[in-house]
Amino acid sequence: xxxxxxxxxxxxxxxxxxxxxxxxxxxxxxxxxxxxxxxxxxxxxxxxxxxxxxxxxxxxxxxxxxxxxxxxxxxxxxxxxxxxxxxxxxxxxxxxxxxxxxxxxxxxxxxxxxxxxxxxxxxxxxxxxxxxxxxxxxxxxxxxxxxxxxxxxxxxxxxxxxxxxxxxxxxxxxxxxxxxxxxxxxxxxxxxxxxxxxxxxxxxxxxxxxxxxxxxxxxxxxxxxxxxxxxxxxxxxxxxxxxxxxxxxxxxxxxxxxxxxxxxxxxxxxxxxxxxxxxxxxxxxxxxxxxxxxxxxxxxxxxxxxxxxxxxxxxxxxxxxxxxxxxxxx
Amino acid sequence: xxxxxxxxxxxxxxxxxxxxxxxxxxxxxxxxxxxxxxxxxxxxxxxxxxxxxxxxxxxxxxxxxxxxxxxxxxxxxxxxxxxxxxxxxxxxxxxxxxxxxxxxxxxxxxxxxxxxxxxxxxxxxxxxxxxxxxxxxxxxxxxxxxxxxxxxxxxxxxxxxxxxxxxxxxxxxxxxxxxxxxxxxxxxxxxxxxxxxxxxxxxxxxxxxxxxxxxxxxxxxxxxxxxxxxxxxxxxxxxxxxxxxxxxxxxxxxxxxxxxxxxxxxxxxxxxxxxxxxxxxxxxxxxxxxxxxxxxxxxxxxxxxxxxxxxxxxxxxxxxxxxxxxxxxx
DNA sequence: CTGAAAGCGCTAACAG
DNA sequence: CTGTTAGCGCTTTCAG
Numbered sequence: 001x002x003x004x005x006x007x008x009x010x011x012x013x014x015x016x017x018x019x020x021x022x023x024x025x026x027x028x029x030x031x032x033x034x035x036x037x038x039x040x041x042x043x044x045x046x047x048x049x050x051x052x053x054x055x056x057x058x059x060x061x062x063x064x065x066x067x068x069x070x071x072x073x074x075x076x077x078x079x080x081x082x083x084x085x086x087x088x089x090x091x092x093x094x095x096x097x098x099x100x101x102x103x104x105x106x107x108x109x110x111x112x113x114x115x116x117x118x119x120x121x122x123x124x125x126x127x128x129x130x131x132x133x134x135x136x137x138x139x140x141x142x143x144x145x146x147x148x149x150x151x152x153x154x155x156x157x158x159x160x161x162x163x164x165x166x167x168x169x170x171x172x173x174x175x176x177x178x179x180x181x182x183x184x185x186x187x188x189x190x191x192x193x194x195x196x197x198x199x200x201x202x203x204x205x206x207x208x209x210x211x212x213x214x215x216x217x218x219x220x221x222x223x224x225x226x227x228x229x230x231x232x233x234x235x236x237x238x239x240x241x242x243x244x245x246x247x248x249x250x251x252x253x254x255x256x257x258x259x260x261x262x263x264x265x266x267x268x269x270x271x272x273x274x275x276x277x278x279x280x281x282x283x284x285x286x287x288x289x290x291x292x293x294x295x296x297x298x299x300x301x302x303x304x305x306x307x308x309x310x311x312x313x314x315x316x317x318x319x320x321x322x323x324x325x326x327x328x329x330x
Numbered sequence: 331x332x333x334x335x336x337x338x339x340x341x342x343x344x345x346x347x348x349x350x351x352x353x354x355x356x357x358x359x360x361x362x363x364x365x366x367x368x369x370x371x372x373x374x375x376x377x378x379x380x381x382x383x384x385x386x387x388x389x390x391x392x393x394x395x396x397x398x399x400x401x402x403x404x405x406x407x408x409x410x411x412x413x414x415x416x417x418x419x420x421x422x423x424x425x426x427x428x429x430x431x432x433x434x435x436x437x438x439x440x441x442x443x444x445x446x447x448x449x450x451x452x453x454x455x456x457x458x459x460x461x462x463x464x465x466x467x468x469x470x471x472x473x474x475x476x477x478x479x480x481x482x483x484x485x486x487x488x489x490x491x492x493x494x495x496x497x498x499x500x501x502x503x504x505x506x507x508x509x510x511x512x513x514x515x516x517x518x519x520x521x522x523x524x525x526x527x528x529x530x531x532x533x534x535x536x537x538x539x540x541x542x543x544x545x546x547x548x549x550x551x552x553x554x555x556x557x558x559x560x561x562x563x564x565x566x567x568x569x570x571x572x573x574x575x576x577x578x579x580x581x582x583x584x585x586x587x588x589x590x591x592x593x594x595x596x597x598x599x600x601x602x603x604x605x606x607x608x609x610x611x612x613x614x615x616x617x618x619x620x621x622x623x624x625x626x627x628x629x630x631x632x633x634x635x636x637x638x639x640x641x642x643x644x645x646x647x648x649x650x651x652x653x654x655x656x657x658x659x660x
Numbered sequence: 661c662t663g664a665a666a667g668c669g670c671t672a673a674c675a676g
Numbered sequence: 677c678t679g680t681t682a683g684c685g686c687t688t689t690c691a692g
Contacts, residue, residue: 009449011669022679027671034672037677054449058397059669061388062684069433069452076419082412082607089406092434096443101452103399104422104432113426119339119384122399122431227614253611256586277412281583284557341685352663357687364688367661389685392668 010051019047030055061121070095070307071123073105073114073137075130082277083296084129087151090300091127098308100125111136118144125307127151128160133197147310147318149303153199159318161310163303165294166322167200171207173325174272177290178244179215181270186212187233189247189254191223201248226253230261233269246272252279259285275328291328299323340381349377360385391451400425400637401453403435403444403467405460412607413626414459417481420630421457428638430455441466448474455637457481458490463527477640477648479633483529489648491640493633495624496652497530501537503655504602507620508574509545511600516542517563519577519584521553531578556583560591563599576602582609589615605658621658629653 016023028034029044061067092102117123126148153164195201233243251273275291346353359374391397422432447453456478478490525531563573581603605621
């Protein structure tokens, strides 16, 4: 009735008419791909504001072959610890800051999904999360020739950039801390030996084993259930010995098991945690636990920035960026 | 060198040439908007397969004004319990099943963000999560005239569809269970009285209060810290009385507090949990806890289906869909 | 049942 | 510094 409001969106033609310039001039004001006099620019911008004009995305994409959309390959949400959402939120925000939107591509879609968003031209670049060692989705990505960044360092990746936590340094930092806190042993829970196949875990172990060898710290790989980790920490401890506990996952479970069997930090045991969303709301328990920040927000932002660099810099060469973990004293 | 592979993507023109038909015929085969003889269709489809043709998204969007993209307004990831990701994953998968892609619009972008994706034509429909009571982002959505679905029932919403859990029924189910398990009281933790302003909580309370009044069950609103909920449950319990505990959030904390002070289920107390990602990996503790499934996947799928209905059915009327909670016996 | 042709709104040559 | 013009690849009339 009164306010149907369904008025057709104004085009650059409308803006040009109102500003008394040619349609291409409007385009040049918008893209900045050629110098425009201050006077003209102002008139155009006024008209744009007055009409509430926004350039049509379809037309722009068709003509320029740039969609302004970055595809984000997300893993299945089995992890369920909320960590994924931290990455996604930070990536989306940073992408917007650079003028890009984020389109979700679920792992479930597989190689076919990648192929589709690439061939249809919906995405002009990709961010890949949690790639498997030999992931079927890598082929279509490489084939597409689109710039891409992986979060999480894979085995080998000559063609795209990589942003990840420096897991080797993480390992060295854990050992260093264990020594500072006068521990004689380091117990790694969550079976890191078996998971050595995972690239992040294997790099962590390299860091740990190097530093531990040097410092004469004994390292125990523990594959047992999380709930009984604290008990086993005692079993490996001789009188007057102290064990540091660390693991890439299951911190919450271990934390609670320790809280249940006594103090988190005592003469015999020291829990070191990799902080994350699964520890939210546990603040009272965490008071005495040294936490390492895996810097997920920084990694996300760097991934976007690196992708933007690949997109904007002509002939930019892919590179690897490793982010240093930080202590988060509580 | 050998496999640069950067060959330009084939167009419908190329397909037409190879199939020996006109370009428009190719289009008709793809869109199905006019009858095509079996013979022709087959030749075209062969050519499509041979060339690995995918229609260009920009051109299609420009011409048809349909982008095949649904904007998903996600809240800031403060909740951090991983629940958000369940919704997003299920929405993305269901959208793909119907031929749509999901574009993220973060809450941070606010009204301006909505305005942008709408005016530029990137999105042809919207799914809104966690709207505030008087959310600034509602205006641009309504103004756009695009079909939309909200997940989570707001105060009032005449123009878009709504999909949500039936919180009133949730309340009735909690009361019913409490009675079946011979409880005399129901303690609601997480200060549901104060949070009555939240639409879901207020509907929960309606359900609870109605059912409780009828059955003579005493209801206690508890706003104290989660960690001491189990103690307070005892304080409100006379000898031989039993208290059921329920809350919309903080279940994990209460669960642990109860585990620490004794059994989860005993003669005096019964914890009823709203299941979720924050309870993952707690299985041993949960064994005796009745869990209510808030059916996030179903809600997500229904939201997409409802949006697709609005998009495809001409003159479709928005509607409200409430999903029944289910018991998840453990 | 199929073809020819127009044009969606924009960018980027080409021409002053 | 600005205008004119030619398409990008598709959908959809209008003609057969």
